[in-house]
Amino acid sequence: MLSDWLFIGLMLVIAPIFPIGAILIPRILAPKKPSPLKSQTYECGIETVGDTWVQFKAQYYNFALVFLVFDVEIVFLFPWAVAFNQLPLYGVIVGILFIEVLVIGLIYAWRKGILEWF
Amino acid sequence: MADPVTFIGQWLESILAGWGLSSEWISVIMAALGVVVLAAAVLLVDIFLVWVERKVVARFQDRLGPNRLGPFGLFQPIADVIKLLLKEDITPQGADKFVYNLAPILALATVILLWAVIPIAVTVVGSTINVGALYIVAVGAIGTLGIIMAGWASNNKYALLGAFRMVAQMISYEVPMVIAILIPVILAKSMSLADIVQSQSVWYIVLAPIAAVVFLIGAQAELGRAPFDLSEAESEIVAGFHIEYTGMKFGLFYAGELLHALTFGGLFATFFLGGWRGWGAETYPILGIGYFFIKAMFMYWVIMWIKYSFPRVRIDQMLNFCWKFLTPLILTVLSITAILDKLMSGVPYWVYVLVMLFSNLVILYFVYQAVGRYARKERQKVADPEKVKVNFRVRSSTSSQAS
Numbered sequence: 001m002l003s004d005w006l007f008i009g010l011m012l013v014i015a016p017i018f019p020i021g022a023i024l025i026p027r028i029l030a031p032k033k034p035s036p037l038k039s040q041t042y043e044c045g046i047e048t049v050g051d052t053w054v055q056f057k058a059q060y061y062n063f064a065l066v067f068l069v070f071d072v073e074i075v076f077l078f079p080w081a082v083a084f085n086q087l088p089l090y091g092v093i094v095g096i097l098f099i100e101v102l103v104i105g106l107i108y109a110w111r112k113g114i115l116e117w118f
Numbered sequence: 119m120a121d122p123v124t125f126i127g128q129w130l131e132s133i134l135a136g137w138g139l140s141s142e143w144i145s146v147i148m149a150a151l152g153v154v155v156l157a158a159a160v161l162l163v164d165i166f167l168v169w170v171e172r173k174v175v176a177r178f179q180d181r182l183g184p185n186r187l188g189p190f191g192l193f194q195p196i197a198d199v200i201k202l203l204l205k206e207d208i209t210p211q212g213a214d215k216f217v218y219n220l221a222p223i224l225a226l227a228t229v230i231l232l233w234a235v236i237p238i239a240v241t242v243v244g245s246t247i248n249v250g251a252l253y254i255v256a257v258g259a260i261g262t263l264g265i266i267m268a269g270w271a272s273n274n275k276y277a278l279l280g281a282f283r284m285v286a287q288m289i290s291y292e293v294p295m296v297i298a299i300l301i302p303v304i305l306a307k308s309m310s311l312a313d314i315v316q317s318q319s320v321w322y323i324v325l326a327p328i329a330a331v332v333f334l335i336g337a338q339a340e341l342g343r344a345p346f347d348l349s350e351a352e353s354e355i356v357a358g359f360h361i362e363y364t365g366m367k368f369g370l371f372y373a374g375e376l377l378h379a380l381t382f383g384g385l386f387a388t389f390f391l392g393g394w395r396g397w398g399a400e401t402y403p404i405l406g407i408g409y410f411f412i413k414a415m416f417m418y419w420v421i422m423w424i425k426y427s428f429p430r431v432r433i434d435q436m437l438n439f440c441w442k443f444l445t446p447l448i449l450t451v452l453s454i455t456a457i458l459d460k461l462m463s464g465v466p467y468w469v470y471v472l473v474m475l476f477s478n479l480v481i482l483y484f485v486y487q488a489v490g491r492y493a494r495k496e497r498q499k500v501a502d503p504e505k506v507k508v509n510f511r512v513r514s515s516t517s518s519q520a521s
Contacts, residue, residue: 007245015230117434
């Protein structure tokens with residue numbers, strides 16, 4: 001069991017080394033002739049106007065909130081799914097009621113127009 | 119000699135023991151060797167995926183594809199890698215340098231990390247942790263972080279818009295996809311991917327076809343491939359979140375996307391197609407590697423097939439399809455699967471399989487009816503222009519109120 005997590009830990013350390021190496025090799029091999037014109041922001045050949053970090057649609061925020069609710073729900077459902085064999089029928093029904101409460105939440109968000117994209 | 123991988127492992131262990139190392143150090147060195155071999159093998163496959171992708175898209179579009187370098191153009195990806203290594207690396211002005219450089223590293227490293235828990239054969243598996251499915255979900259979510267980092271740090275409006283679209287899409291489709299993963303977990307009663315494969319004496323695509331299709335659609339959206347390629351809409355925001363990346367940093371995003379597609383093929387094979395299972399795979403694990411890669415490459419090919427056959431959808435259609443169709447559908451399937459699984463705890467396995475399949479088909483019938491009704495309503499809207507005008511006026515008045 002411990003050696004399994006050792007493998008994951010070593011993977012966390014070693015996996016980024018490959019992409020980091022791939023970024024470092026061009027530092028030696030690639031030509032380097034920087035110029036102010038070259039490093040300008042690309043925008044269809046027209047000079048960029050104003051700040052980059054523009055205001056964005058509030059709907060993205062709404063969807064992120066709905067996602068957050070469901071993501072937390074799923075994390076609770078994983079242990080429920082694993083302990084399935086030990087659960088009585090009552091436990092399964094309670095788990096399903098938990099899902100249905102969130103379905104009601106989804107219907108509420110739907111009716112309130114949170115899921116619309118204007 | 120039935121199992122060369124275990125044989126080589128034991129041979130190396132005996133050599134290390136001969137050098138007088140303690141058993142803890144031997145396990146650390148063996149794990150490190152395993153990680154390096156696994157990551158190197160995955161990246162080697164990744165390089166040739168460039169060739170596979172280009173060759174397959176060429177066939178779909180009635181072209182030849184790369185055929186100049188080496189037999190069947192096999193050396194083309196190697197030439198591509200050398201070219202990318204020799205390209206000048208441009209950092210745009212005003213970019214947040216640390217985050218800008220970290221994003222492509224995350225994009226590729228997280229995909230390599232996913233392979234740590236995927237069982238490639240009965241003895242060839244990086245780590246058999248008992249929370250494998252949760253690990254897949256958690257590590258897969260870091261990829262989303264890499265995309266928003268790339269879009270934010272590039273100091274480019276197109277990159278920022280592309281990143282927002284991509285993240286909205288990825289987090290939305292993560293919900294049905296993760297619930298689709300829950301269904302094999304319920305059927306196998308374990309989150310360990312090795313156990314999920316072991317318990318598939320009948321492939322789970324037979325027991326849970328709807329979950330398999332939802333997982334495939336979710337994978338397509340997570341990858342940002344057509345019909346969900348809104349983040350790379352060339353006519354609107356050019357290349358999306360990686361527009362300012364050049365040279366090898368762009369190459370890392372590209373390699374990450376291709377490898378992610380193969381990883382989803384492998385995950386689909388593990389969850390629904392029985393992973394390495396096949397004739398003689400238990401006694402000869404080397405066959406299991408072959409079965410696994412055939413299944414994974416087949417699903418990768420299906421993902422490419424969908425990508426090159428479908429037009430792009432609009433962002434509101436994309437989000438509606440996820441939240442108003444896929445999420446309620448998969449929650450229904452999850453509830454019914456859970457109840458049926460509990461009620462049929464004593465019945466023979468073939469009855470269990472047939473009832474599961476039949477329940478899926480019944481759900482599919484009702485879904486077909488509901489979708490047909492919706493399509494008829496939409497067609498009526500187009501056929502009756504008066505009605506469409508009224509709808510348009512109502513919608514514009516509500517949107518003006520909202521803003």
